Amino acid sequence: MMDLLQIFLNESFWVASLRIATPLIFGVLGALLCERAGVLNLGIEGIFVVGAMVGWMTVYAGAPLWIGVLAAAGGGALFGLLHAILTVPLGLSQHVSGLGITLFATSTASFLYRTILPDVSSPPRIKAFQPMDVPILSDIPFLGPVVFQQTAMTWLALIMVGVVWWVINRTPLGVAIQAVGDNPDAVNAQGLSVYKLRIGAVMAGSALMALGGAFLTMSAFDAFFFGMVNGRGWICIALVIFASWRPGKALLGALLFGMFDAFQVRLQTEAGAVIPSQIFLMAPYVLSIVALVFVARKAEYPRALLQPWFKGHR
Amino acid sequence: MMMIEPRGGISKRMQMAIPVIAAFVALALAALPLAFAGAPIFPAYWEMFNGVFGSMFSFTEMLTRATPLIFTGLAAALAFKARLWNIGAEGQLYLGAMGAVAVGTGLVDGPAILMIPLVMLAGAGAGAAGMLGPAILKTRFGADEVVTSLLLNFIILIFVQMMLEGPLKDPMSMGWPQSEPILDNAALPRLSDVLPSQITIMDRMRIHSGLIVALIAAVVAQIALSKTTWGFKIRAVGENAAAARHAGIGVNRTLLGVACISGALAGLAGVSEVAGLKGYLTTDLSPGYGYSGIVVAMLAGLSPIGVVIAALYVASVFVGADSMSRAMGVSSFLADLVVSLSLISVLVGGFFARYRIRFTGKAGSPS
Numbered sequence: 001m002m003d004l005l006q007i008f009l010n011e012s013f014w015v016a017s018l019r020i021a022t023p024l025i026f027g028v029l030g031a032l033l034c035e036r037a038g039v040l041n042l043g044i045e046g047i048f049v050v051g052a053m054v055g056w057m058t059v060y061a062g063a064p065l066w067i068g069v070l071a072a073a074g075g076g077a078l079f080g081l082l083h084a085i086l087t088v089p090l091g092l093s094q095h096v097s098g099l100g101i102t103l104f105a106t107s108t109a110s111f112l113y114r115t116i117l118p119d120v121s122s123p124p125r126i127k128a129f130q131p132m133d134v135p136i137l138s139d140i141p142f143l144g145p146v147v148f149q150q151t152a153m154t155w156l157a158l159i160m161v162g163v164v165w166w167v168i169n170r171t172p173l174g175v176a177i178q179a180v181g182d183n184p185d186a187v188n189a190q191g192l193s194v195y196k197l198r199i200g201a202v203m204a205g206s207a208l209m210a211l212g213g214a215f216l217t218m219s220a221f222d223a224f225f226f227g228m229v230n231g232r233g234w235i236c237i238a239l240v241i242f243a244s245w246r247p248g249k250a251l252l253g254a255l256l257f258g259m260f261d262a263f264q265v266r267l268q269t270e271a272g273a274v275i276p277s278q279i280f281l282m283a284p285y286v287l288s289i290v291a292l293v294f295v296a297r298k299a300e301y302p303r304a305l306l307q308p309w310f311k312g313h314r
Numbered sequence: 315m316m317m318i319e320p321r322g323g324i325s326k327r328m329q330m331a332i333p334v335i336a337a338f339v340a341l342a343l344a345a346l347p348l349a350f351a352g353a354p355i356f357p358a359y360w361e362m363f364n365g366v367f368g369s370m371f372s373f374t375e376m377l378t379r380a381t382p383l384i385f386t387g388l389a390a391a392l393a394f395k396a397r398l399w400n401i402g403a404e405g406q407l408y409l410g411a412m413g414a415v416a417v418g419t420g421l422v423d424g425p426a427i428l429m430i431p432l433v434m435l436a437g438a439g440a441g442a443a444g445m446l447g448p449a450i451l452k453t454r455f456g457a458d459e460v461v462t463s464l465l466l467n468f469i470i471l472i473f474v475q476m477m478l479e480g481p482l483k484d485p486m487s488m489g490w491p492q493s494e495p496i497l498d499n500a501a502l503p504r505l506s507d508v509l510p511s512q513i514t515i516m517d518r519m520r521i522h523s524g525l526i527v528a529l530i531a532a533v534v535a536q537i538a539l540s541k542t543t544w545g546f547k548i549r550a551v552g553e554n555a556a557a558a559r560h561a562g563i564g565v566n567r568t569l570l571g572v573a574c575i576s577g578a579l580a581g582l583a584g585v586s587e588v589a590g591l592k593g594y595l596t597t598d599l600s601p602g603y604g605y606s607g608i609v610v611a612m613l614a615g616l617s618p619i620g621v622v623i624a625a626l627y628v629a630s631v632f633v634g635a636d637s638m639s640r641a642m643g644v645s646s647f648l649a650d651l652v653v654s655l656s657l658i659s660v661l662v663g664g665f666f667a668r669y670r671i672r673f674t675g676k677a678g679s680p681s
Contacts (some may be wrong), residue, residue, distance in 0.1 A: 041459065086658070089318070090665045095399055096459060099608055100657040107650035114645035115351045231468045238461045278476035285465045287455070296457040310318050 007266045014146040016265070018154060019220065021258030023048070023212035025157040027236030028243060028250040029164050030208030032081075036168065036245055037201030038181035038304040042098025043083045044209050045233030046105030050075045051210025053109035056217035056224045057116065059126045061109070069214055076210020077203040079105045084202035088195055091308030102233075111228060123223035129153055153211070153219045158251075160208065165247040177201050181302035184309040194309055209233070231285065238288040241299050253291075260287055317672045322566040324667045331614045332667055333620070336659035337627055342657075351644045358638055362679045365521065366630045367638025374505075374521040378591065380629035382407070382600070384528035385583035386607025388535050393445075393576035395539065395616050398569055402448060402463030403580035404604025405470035406441040410581025411588040412474060413440030415482060415493045415595045416480060418500035421465075429500040434527070434585050441581015442574040449573030453566040467604065475597055484594065493595040502527070502590035517550040524586030528622075531579060535618035537616065548572055580604060602650075609657045628653055 007013050027044060034041040041047075055072030059065055079101055086097040117124065129151035132138075138148040168174035180187045180197045188194050212232070217224045239257065243249035261284050268280045341359075348358050366376050386403045393400035400406075414587035418429065448462040477483075478491040486494075502523045539545035547568045550558040559565045583603055588595050610628050614620030635649035 025510075082658075086661060090662065091318075092661050092665055096608075096612060096657075097661060099401065100654060100661065103605065103609070103650065103654035104658060107647050107654050111347055111647035111651050114647055115347075118643070118645070163625075170459050231465065234461060234464045234468075238465065241458070241461075276476050276480065277470045278479075282469045282472045285469045289451075289462050289465050292461055293451055293455045293457045296455050297450075299456075312317050 004267075007263060011142055012206065013259075013262050013266065014142075015149065016262040017255065017258040018146065018150055019258070020261045021254040022150075022157045023215045023220070023232055024236055024239060024254040024257055025161060025251060026212030026215065027233060027255055028044045028203040028239045028246060029157075029160055030076075030210075030212070031236050031240040032243065032245050032247065032250055033164060033168075033177075033205035033208065034202050035240060035305055036181045036302055037086055037177050037198045037205075038083065038184065038302055038307065038309075039198055039202050040094040040097060040098060040237075040306055041080070041083055041101075041205060041209070042237065043079055043101030043105060043196075043206065044098075044236055045229060045231070046102035046109075047076045047079050047206050047209040048213035048216075048229040048233045050105045051213030052217040052228060053113050053224055054210070056126060056216030057113070059218060060124065065127075065129055065218060068218055069156075069211065072210045072218075073207040073241045075206040076213075080203040080206025080209075081199070083206070084199040086098075087308070088198045088202070091281060091310060094306050096202050099126035107200050113226075123225055125222045126218070128217075128221040128222040134222055135175075151219045153215045156211070157215070160211075161247050161251045164208075178302075181304055184304055188309075188311070190262060194311070212236070235284065235288045238292045241301075242291045242295050244295070244300060245302060257284070257287070260284065318669050319672055320669055321667070326514075328667050329615060332663040333624065333660050334613065336613070336663045337656055339659045339663075340655035341631075342373045342653050343655050344648060347648055347651055348644065351648075353642045353644045358642055358644065361638040361641050362631075365634040365641075371519060372633065374519045375630045376626070376633045377525055378519075378521045380625045381522075381525045381528050381590070382583040382587050382603040383606055383610050383625035383628055384525075384532060384622055385586060386603050387610030387625050388528075388531055388607075388618055389576045389580035389583070390534060390607045390611035391614060391616045391618060391621050392539070392548070392579070393572055394611055395552050396548045396569060397555070398449065398452075398572050398576070399460045400445055400463055400573065400576045400580075401608065402445060402458055402466045402604070403576075403583070403607050404600060404602065405463075405467035406577045406580035407574050407584040407587070407604050408446040408470050408474050409440040409577075409601050410437035410584030411595050411599055412477060412482070412584070413437040413581065414500075414585040415496065418496045418589060419494040420497060424499070426499040426503075429497065430502065430589075433496070433500045433589050434582065437581045437585030437589075438578035439581070441584065442578040444581070445573040445577030446570065449570050453569055461478050471597065474595070475656075478595065478597065482595065482652035491597065496589045497593040498591060501593065502586060520591060522586070522590035523528040524590035527582065527586065531582065532618045532622050535579075539618060544571070580607070583607075589617055599631065606653060609653050612657055613660050628656075631656075 031041060031044055051072040054075035055068040058070040058071040083097055083101045086092045087094045117268045131149045131151055138144045176187060176192055176197055180194055185192045213229060216228055239253045243253045245306055262284045264280045330616040345355050348355055366372055389403045414433045417436045448459040448466065451457040451462050452459040478493060481610060482493045484492055484494040505521045505523060506519055508523060547563050551562055551565050551568045553566050569621035587599055592599060606628055610624045612622055631652050632649045636646055639646040641647060
C-alpha cells in the first residue's frame with residue numbers, strides 16, 4: 001500500500017502523466033472543434049499518423065523543429081479539408097468518410113516514408129524537442145519539474161486549451177461555430193456561410209490533431225515507427241464525449257487519462273510478477289470504454305452533429 | 315453560386331456502374347504515387363495485372379486473399395445496412411480465430427464431419443460475442459458503438475498476445491508466441507484435396523474450402539436481406555429507426571441480432587484464415603482484413619453479392635501490388651493507398667449519382 005502512495009508522491013509520475021496527456025490534449029481539442037461545428041472526424045487516427053510522419057520528415061530533411069510543427073499542422077489541415085469537402089458540401093456519411101480518411105492518410109504517410117527512406121533497417125533519429133529548463137521557475141519544488149521541465153510542445157498544448165476555450169466562448173467566430181453545430185438553418189438565416197464555418201473548423205481541428213501526432217515523433221520519441229499512433233486518435237474520440245465538448249474538461253480528461261496510464265506503467269513494475277503485463281496494456285482502452293459508457297446517457301451532443309446540411313433545401 | 319439538387323432517383327445501371335468507375339479512378343490515381351516512387355507507370359500496371367492474372371497459381375492466391383475479405387465485407391455490409399457501425403471486424407476476426415484454436419487443437423477430437431462444423435461454430439460464436447458487447451452498450455447505455463467496437467480491436471489483439479503467451483501457447487514452438495496447430499481433421503480442406511482429380515492444376519495451391527463457405531454465406535445473406543422479414547426489419551431500422559419503432563419493429567432486438575450475425579461473419583474470417591490457411595494462430599494473422607472489409611462493403615453498395623465482387627477487386631489490388639512492388643521496388647503500401655482511394659472515389663461517385671450540382675448566375679437567387 002505504501003508503494004502505491006509512493007508512486008503518487010514521486011514527481012516523475014506527474015511529469016510522465018503530463019507527457020502522456022499531451023498528444024491527447026491536442027487530439028481531443030481537435031476533435032472537439034470539428035464536432036462543435038457538427039462534423040464527426042474519424043480521420044483523426046490517420047491524421048495523427050500524417051502529423052507524426054510529416055513533422056518528423058521535415059526536421060529530418062534539415063528544417064528547424066518549429067517548421068516541422070507547422071508542416072505537420074499543414075498536413076493535418078489538408079486531410080481535414082478533404083474530409084470537410086466530402087462531408088460538408090457533399091454531405092456524405094461522416095462515419096464512412098472519416099474511416100476513409102484514416103485509411104487514406106495512414107497509407108499516404110506510410111507510403112511516403114517508405115519511398116523516401118527505402119533501405120533503413122532501424123528508424124533514423126532527429127534531434128527532438130528537449131525539456132525546457134526555465135530559470136528560477138524550474139527550481140520551485142515539485143511544481144517546477146512537473147510543469148516547467150516539459151518540452152515546448154506540451155506547453156503549446158496547454159496554451160491551445162486556453163486559445164480554443166477563448167475562441168469558442170469569447171469570440172463571435174466561436175459563437176458562430178457553436179451555432180453551426182447546433183442549428184445550421186439559423187446560421188444561414190443570419191447570412192453566414194454554413195459551409196465556410198464547418199470547413200474552417202474541420203481544417204483547424206485536423207491541424208490540432210496532427211500536432212498530437214507530431215508530438216510523438218518530435219518530442220516523446222525522436223523517430224517514426226509504423227503503428228506508433230496505436231489507437232490514440234480513437235481514444236480522443238471517446239474522451240471528447242467524456243469532456244462534454246468543453247476545452248477545460250478536455251484538458252481534465254486527457255490529464256486523468258495520462259495519470260492512469262503513468263500509474264499502470266508503474267504498477268506494472270511493482271506487480272508485473274503476478275499479473276500478466278498485457279492486462280496493463282489493455283487498461284487504457286478499457287478505461288476509455290468505461291468512461292464512455294458512464295457519460296453516454298447524459299451526453300449532450302451538438303444537435304446537428306452528423307446532420308448534413310444543404311444550401312437551398314431543408 | 316453553387317446549388318446542390320437531388321436527382322429523381324438512381325437507376326439500377328448507375329448503381330452498378332459507380333463502383334466500377336470508382337475502382338478504375340482509384341487505380342488511375344495510383345499513377346501519382348508510382349511516379350513519385352520513380353517507377354515506370356505502364357510497366358508497373360502491367361506487372362500488377364500480371365501478378366494476378368498471369369498464372370493459375372497467382373489467380374488462386376488472389377482467391378485465397380479474397381476469402382477473409384468476403385467474410386469481413388459481409389460483416390460490415392449487414393451491420394451498416396441496419397446503421398450499426400461495426401468497425402470492430404478486425405478484433406472479431408481474431409476472436410473467431412481464437413475460438414477455432416480453442417476447440418480445434420486437441421480439446422475435443424472426432425471425425426472431420428463433426429470437427430469442422432464445431433470449429434466454425436466456436437469461431438462464429440466468439441466473433442458474435444465480440445460485437446454483441448458494443449451492441450448492448452449501445453442499446454442499454456447509448457454508448458457510441460463506433461468508438462467501443464474500434465477500441466475493442468486493440469483490447470482483443472492484446473488479449474490474443476496474452477493467450478498466446480499463456481493457455482493457448484504451443485509448448486513445441488521454441489518460445490515463439492503461436493498456438494498449437496489445428497488438428498488435421500478440424501482443418502478446412504484445401505480445394506486441391508476435395509475437387510476432382512482432373513483439376514490437377516490445383517496442386518500446391520493454398521486456396522481452401524473457406525472460399526466455398528464464404529460464397530454460401532454471401533448467397534444466404536443476400537436472400538435473408540431481400541426475401542425475409544428479418545431482412546426487411548434490418549432495412550427498416552437502417553433507413554429510419556424511429557419510424558421502424560413506430561411500426562412495431564423491435565429496434566433494439568433487431569440491432570442485437572444484426573450485431574451477432576455481423577460479428578459471427580467476421581469471426582468466420584478468422585476461422586477460415588487459421589483453420590484453412592495458416593494452421594495455427596499468431597498475432598499477425600490478419601493484415602487489416604477487418605478494416606479492408608469496410609471498404610469492400612462500401613464498394614459493394616452494402617449488397618452481399620456485391621461484396622463478393624468487391625472482395626475479388628480488393629484482393630486483386632493487394633496481390634497485384636505485392637507482386638509489382640517486389641518486381642519494381644515500390645513500397646507495398648501502394649495497395650493500401652489504392653484501396654483507400656477506391657473507398658473515397660465510390661463515396662464521391664455515390665454523391666454525383668444522387669445529386670447534381672447546378673451553377674446559378676448570382677448569389678442569393680431565390681430557391
